[in-house]
Amino acid sequence: MIPLGSAEGHSVPTPYAAQLVRLLARWNVPPHALLGAVGLTEEAVRDPAGRLPLSTWVTLLERARTLTGEPGLGFYLGLQKRLSGYGYLGFAAMSASSLREALDLVTRFSSAVVTSVSLRLRVEGRVAALVVEENVDLGSARDIALISLLLGTRQIGRTLTGNDIHSSLELAIPQPAYFRRFKHLMPDVRFDQPVSQVVFDAAFLDLPLVQADPTARQLMSDQCERLLDALGHQGDFVERVRRAIWRDGGGGVSSLEQVADGMAVSARTLKRMLAAQGTSFSTLLDRERREKAMFLLEASRVPLEQIAERLGYSTSSNFGRAFHQWTGMAPGAYRRSRRISEPPPPPPKRFDDNASSRDWHRN
Secondary structure: OOOOEOOOOOEEEOHHHHHHHHHHHHHOOOHHHHHHHHOOOHHHHOOOOOEEEHHHHHHHHHHHHHHHOOOOHHHHHHHOOOHHHHHHHHHHHHOOOEHHHHHHHHHHHHHHOOOOEEEEEEEEOOEEEEEEEEOEOOHHHHHHHHHHHHHHHHHHHHHHHOEOOOEEEEOOOOOOHHHHHHHHHOOOEEOOOOOEEEEEEHHHHHOEOOOOOHHHHHHHHHHHHHHHHHOOOOHHHHHHHHHHOEOHHHOOEOOHHHHHHHOOOOHHHHHHHHHHOOOOHHHHHHHHHHHHHHHHHHHOOOOHHHHHHHOOOOOHHHHHHHHHHHHOOOHHHHHHHHOOOOOOOOOOOEOOOOHHHHHHHHO
């Protein structure tokens, strides 16, 4: 397993706290009861350009759960998520021409919003998955963060496309004791999975978005670039390295030297630039191999020998040993236990604007 880092140096937008304040009003919790514990005021959390240390945000989530007495707080947070709450990135995604383009923007610029997780889009045949990588140990707030993120992502997908995107959810946490009260919101979820992800039919990637606007998309994308620069985080650079690891046409993985050459820098410079972002080429390569191996095993019938070759291993035995280190399972056993079904793509259905409110009140 790849170790998770500490929360030090990570942050979230201050409006996250404002959203939490509004949610807790449902339980008649006054703002000062939540914010006072971390020295914040209502005025401070209204700053649209402000940032909060990730450790402060985790404390707020834990305190919110205590004040409300609601262990399943992540479900409430997920149901209220809106793209507008993600600032420039949200507006850029809303302006994209298709769901594929929107997800490309989200995976490319998500570090402009939060760095505690990374988002990746995987596509293999008819199966697509938006994969959530945890970069930081969120401790007791982990279930809140993951549930709200995946449930919120599915909610946002409906709003973006105007269609009900049929998807299944996988969560890398044990099933919480409180889940049975919220099962109607996640009837197709699997817990205790190696990674957290939203799995859906790849045909949905080509759905047009209801608010497509190429000019607005470009303007918002430029703002995201500037925000990354202002935060001193070159998330796009790390993402370009990760993409460059895979050769065009599925011809295996590239070496450090090959990636550096393609990016017009020396191998030494590439290593130094990645170190400045708190990572390394070997870490990125290991993550890419692990993620792609699990996805290929779940979403395809590609023989193990071909998977090993595509991942850059000289033999299937070497691949098997590496995979066992990642998951504690042999590739074949993993495939049998984690198989993703590939149903025929259902006809798109119009999004029912009342669906979210019905789900909300059923709880």
